[in-house]
Amino acid sequence: MNKFILEGVNLWYGDFQALKGIDMEIPANKITAFIGPSGCGKSTLIKSLNRMNDLIEGCKVSGNILLDGESINGDTDVNALRKRVGMVFQKPNPFPMSVFDNIAYGPRTHGVKSKLALGEIVERSLRDAAIWDEVKDRLKKSALGLSGGQQQRLCIARALSVQPDVLLMDEPTSALDPISTAKIEELVITLKKHYTIVIVTHNMQQATRISNRTGFFLLGELVEFGKTNKLFSLPKDKRTEDYITGRFG
Amino acid sequence: MKRRKPRDLVLFLLTWVCVGVTALVLLTVVGYILFNGVPYIRPSLFAWEYTAQNKSLMPALVGTLMIVGLALALAVPLGVFSAIYLVEYARRGSRFVKVVRLTTETLAGIPSIVYGLFGFIFFGVFLGWGLSLMSGSFTVSIMILPLIMRTTEESLKSVPDTYREGSFGLGAGRLRTVARIVLPAAIPGILAGIILATGRIVGETAAIIFTLGNVARMPNHLFDTGRTLSAHMYALANEGTHAGEAHATAAVLLLVVIILNAVSSKIARIIKAN
Amino acid sequence: MGRRTLVAWKKVCNREFVAKVIFIVSASAAVLAVGLICVFLLVQGLPAMWDIGIVSFLTGTDWRPTWTPPLFGILPMILGSLYVTVGAVFFGVPVGIFAAVFMARFCPPYLYKVLKPAVNLLAGIPSVVYGYFGMVVLVPFVRGHIGGNGNSILTASILLGMMILPTIITISESAIRAVPEEIYEGAVALGASHERAVFFTVLPAAKSGVFAAVILGIGRAVGETMAVRMVAGNQAVLRMPHEILSGTRTLTANVVIELGYAADEHRQALIATGVVLFVFIMGINIAFSMLKKKDGL
Numbered sequence: 001m002n003k004f005i006l007e008g009v010n011l012w013y014g015d016f017q018a019l020k021g022i023d024m025e026i027p028a029n030k031i032t033a034f035i036g037p038s039g040c041g042k043s044t045l046i047k048s049l050n051r052m053n054d055l056i057e058g059c060k061v062s063g064n065i066l067l068d069g070e071s072i073n074g075d076t077d078v079n080a081l082r083k084r085v086g087m088v089f090q091k092p093n094p095f096p097m098s099v100f101d102n103i104a105y106g107p108r109t110h111g112v113k114s115k116l117a118l119g120e121i122v123e124r125s126l127r128d129a130a131i132w133d134e135v136k137d138r139l140k141k142s143a144l145g146l147s148g149g150q151q152q153r154l155c156i157a158r159a160l161s162v163q164p165d166v167l168l169m170d171e172p173t174s175a176l177d178p179i180s181t182a183k184i185e186e187l188v189i190t191l192k193k194h195y196t197i198v199i200v201t202h203n204m205q206q207a208t209r210i211s212n213r214t215g216f217f218l219l220g221e222l223v224e225f226g227k228t229n230k231l232f233s234l235p236k237d238k239r240t241e242d243y244i245t246g247r248f249g
Numbered sequence: 250m251k252r253r254k255p256r257d258l259v260l261f262l263l264t265w266v267c268v269g270v271t272a273l274v275l276l277t278v279v280g281y282i283l284f285n286g287v288p289y290i291r292p293s294l295f296a297w298e299y300t301a302q303n304k305s306l307m308p309a310l311v312g313t314l315m316i317v318g319l320a321l322a323l324a325v326p327l328g329v330f331s332a333i334y335l336v337e338y339a340r341r342g343s344r345f346v347k348v349v350r351l352t353t354e355t356l357a358g359i360p361s362i363v364y365g366l367f368g369f370i371f372f373g374v375f376l377g378w379g380l381s382l383m384s385g386s387f388t389v390s391i392m393i394l395p396l397i398m399r400t401t402e403e404s405l406k407s408v409p410d411t412y413r414e415g416s417f418g419l420g421a422g423r424l425r426t427v428a429r430i431v432l433p434a435a436i437p438g439i440l441a442g443i444i445l446a447t448g449r450i451v452g453e454t455a456a457i458i459f460t461l462g463n464v465a466r467m468p469n470h471l472f473d474t475g476r477t478l479s480a481h482m483y484a485l486a487n488e489g490t491h492a493g494e495a496h497a498t499a500a501v502l503l504l505v506v507i508i509l510n511a512v513s514s515k516i517a518r519i520i521k522a523n
Numbered sequence: 524m525g526r527r528t529l530v531a532w533k534k535v536c537n538r539e540f541v542a543k544v545i546f547i548v549s550a551s552a553a554v555l556a557v558g559l560i561c562v563f564l565l566v567q568g569l570p571a572m573w574d575i576g577i578v579s580f581l582t583g584t585d586w587r588p589t590w591t592p593p594l595f596g597i598l599p600m601i602l603g604s605l606y607v608t609v610g611a612v613f614f615g616v617p618v619g620i621f622a623a624v625f626m627a628r629f630c631p632p633y634l635y636k637v638l639k640p641a642v643n644l645l646a647g648i649p650s651v652v653y654g655y656f657g658m659v660v661l662v663p664f665v666r667g668h669i670g671g672n673g674n675s676i677l678t679a680s681i682l683l684g685m686m687i688l689p690t691i692i693t694i695s696e697s698a699i700r701a702v703p704e705e706i707y708e709g710a711v712a713l714g715a716s717h718e719r720a721v722f723f724t725v726l727p728a729a730k731s732g733v734f735a736a737v738i739l740g741i742g743r744a745v746g747e748t749m750a751v752r753m754v755a756g757n758q759a760v761l762r763m764p765h766e767i768l769s770g771t772r773t774l775t776a777n778v779v780i781e782l783g784y785a786a787d788e789h790r791q792a793l794i795a796t797g798v799v800l801f802v803f804i805m806g807i808n809i810a811f812s813m814l815k816k817k818d819g820l
Contacts, residue, residue, distance in 0.1 A: 052414065052417065055413075055414075057340060057341060079421065082418055087414075087418035089414060089418070091411060093409075093412060093415045095412060096412075096434055097433075106419040109416075109419060109420060109425055155415070159418070162419060162420060254716065257716050257718035261718055264621050266621070267621030267625065268638065270622075271619075271622045271641075271642070271692065274688065275641050275644065278653065278656050278685075281659075282652060282655070282656060326549070327549050330545060330549030331549045331552065331553065333546050334546035334547055335550060338547075345547075348554055349550050349553055352556070354812055355557050355805070356553055356556060356557060358742055358805075358807070358808040359746075359804065360746025360747070360748065360804060362748040362775045362797070363564070365779075365782075366564065366778060366793075366794060367560045367564060369782065370564070391556045391560075398553070423539060423543075424538060424539050424542045448647050451649065452648070452649025452650065452651070452652075453649070454651045455650075455748040455749055455775075455779055459782055482649075482655060483654075486654065486655050486658060499651075499652055499656075502649060503648065506644075506647050506649060507644060510644050514640055
């Protein structure tokens with residue numbers, strides 16, 4: 001089953017065309033990785049899946065993006081969309097408040113008020129993000145005191161707190177050390193049971209380690225998209241081959 | 250010390266001399282006022298009643314607090330909301346934003362006597378508020394509006410965009426993002442701006458005497474006249490009969506300003522440290 | 524369920540909308556204020572100027588509001604403002620620029636930590652306090668050591684020079700700091716001494732910012748009221764430039780001295796004085812913002 005279907009998606013920042021005619025199908029409960037050199041459009045594309053690009057002035061999108069068969073373009077309620085399609089960013093960005101309030105922020109935004117319910121959501125989200133044991137004794141302390149890797153798992157927990165269907169991850173480990181990276185990769189693999197995951201990564205090994213599908217982007221085009229092991233072992237396109245064998249990028 | 254060519258030496262010494270002059274100016278003004286004024290600060294200076302014999306500064310102090318309170322109550326929400334619009338809502342380079350910026354700069358450049366004149370004509374005469382707390386606080390609030398706006402804008406801009414992204418990414422709307430995430434993070438900077446603005450109000454005279462008036466008594470209601478510390482200082486200096494009280498009042502005024510300055514820069518330092 | 528979410532949505536949309544309207548209205552307050560200030564000053568000031576005759580108002584040498592018929596010529600005040608401003612520039616600008624160069628390029632860090640707040644404090648001292656200081660210290664000093672009765676153009680100039688120092692220093696300093704380090708390094712790499720590189724390469728590169736500082740300082744000096752009024756003598760008499768030991772009256776002092784008791788035409792003439800002052804200040808501000816834009820400060 002496909003979670004997202006993209007049909008001829010073009011995207012412009014002012015006069016610059018950042019995405020050119022992207023067609024792809026992103027399967028549910030799988031990990032899909034976007035790879036490609038910097039400026040290839042992979043981050044731009046992931047941000048159009050929950051319309052974070054709306055925040056950038058002069059950004060125009062054409063074509064169709066369907067989530068569970070329904071278009072997310074035009075007058076879709078973006079706040080409801082972003083509740084369904086959560087996001088984890090390149091640099092861990094916990095809010096300057098306590099661990100508890102960080103996780104409770106999302107549910108509170110969507111109307112959960114009862115202390116009891118919030119407590120349950122916070123614990124469940126932190127457990128799902130495999131960080132509960134590390135922070136359960138310091139829920140009331142500032143989230144900014146955590147290590148970088150812990151902060152990023154906290155941000156994953158925060159994204160999970162509103163029970164999304166999809167988790168978008170924009171190079172989530174690029175600011176982290178190898179041990180924290182391994183923990184997050186492990187976590188991502190366990191999460192795919194319940195969530196559809198789209199991950200942008202700079203790191204091809206990471207894509208091979210965790211993803212089921214991989215899309216290779218170059219200069220705003222989707223060059224090749226398919227099962228990860230196939231794409232890496234038998235690339236169809238010469239450009240893909242050049243990239244994965246390290247000839248450029 | 251390394252050897253300098255004669256011209257370099259002259260320039261080098263000139264910079265030291267000029268900075269020395271600047272420091273000397275500050276030390277002389279502050280030193281003179283405090284040295285001569287502090288010995289005259291006596292309990293009688295803070296007597297509740299102002300009389301011809303005892304030029305108590307208490308009514309002026311109370312008047313100052315009232316004007317500061319009212320003016321901040323008007324200008325802070327207005328200034329903070331404007332800044333929120335400019336930073337968080339408006340599209341960059343929109344015509345409205347340009348107009349707002351231009352007018353804010355204009356407000357910042359208008360001398361206080363012109364504010365006094367305007368407040369007198371508009372609030373005092375046209376709206377019929379006369380010389381009153383209302384006229385005074387409205388006039389002064391316009392005067393400090395640009396300061397509040399600018400400091401708030403700066404502190405909103407210094408809140409990292411990643412916070413906003415995080416909040417939007419969870420499906421929060423713009424208002425919630427601003428109210429719950431951005432504004433709390435910007436509060437220290439806004440506070441520093443409010444304290445600076447308080448300093449300006451306390452130091453203001455020309456705009457006060459034609460709007461609040463300069464009568465040495467406690468204002469009883471919003472449309473009552475009174476005076477502030479600076480206006481009191483001005484009156485004492487003009488009367489020229491109570492040198493001791495004048496010295497002491499100048500010292501009190503200066504101390505208030507020094508304290509406000511210190512608090513504001515302390516907050517600024519805390520922000521920098523974080 | 525569908526219906527309920529729809530209702531919930533509408534509530535959110537509405538709250539967002541209401542908030543946005545409140546923010547826009549607030550942002551319009553500054554525009555409204557400037558509009559009101561312009562309209563009310565002009566409506567009250569221009570007719571008087573018209574009645575008196577613009578030329579005789581601006582170039583008249585006699586200010587005699589109590590005569591019948593009264594005379595309203597503000598040339599003495601225009602010149603008064605000009606004299607004290609030129610004087611303030613003379614005393615304040617060189618010292619301010621050299622001090623700014625020191626702060627930006629020569630100052631050891633431990634000293635900077637003291638100097639910067641000191642300059643900020645200098646900017647924060649109320650003008651009545653400066654005025655009072657002028658009355659009790661500068662006036663007797665000028666009377667005793669230089670001449671005249673002390674309440675003079677010279678005294679006002681010195682005092683204003685002190686008062687514009689922080690403006691000049693702060694803005695010049697940031698202009699000098701905004702000059703790219705490569706310009707300094709380029710000069711030093713060619714064998715220039717530190718002083719030479721700073722004064723003949725970095726400072727010229729910052730010149731429009733320094734100019735802007737001077738212009739803003741001029742604006743402060745022209746607009747300053749209380750301090751000038753307390754030390755300048757305030758005679759509404761036409762002075763020649765060499766009479767720096769005589770008293771003078773500025774545009775600002777004219778308003779502050781007489782507005783309290785003026786009525787009818789006299790009051791309108793004072794408002795017209797305010798209009799002239801306002802126009803001067805606007806010109807200065809426009810010059811300032813043009814220079815600021817050029818420098819990208």
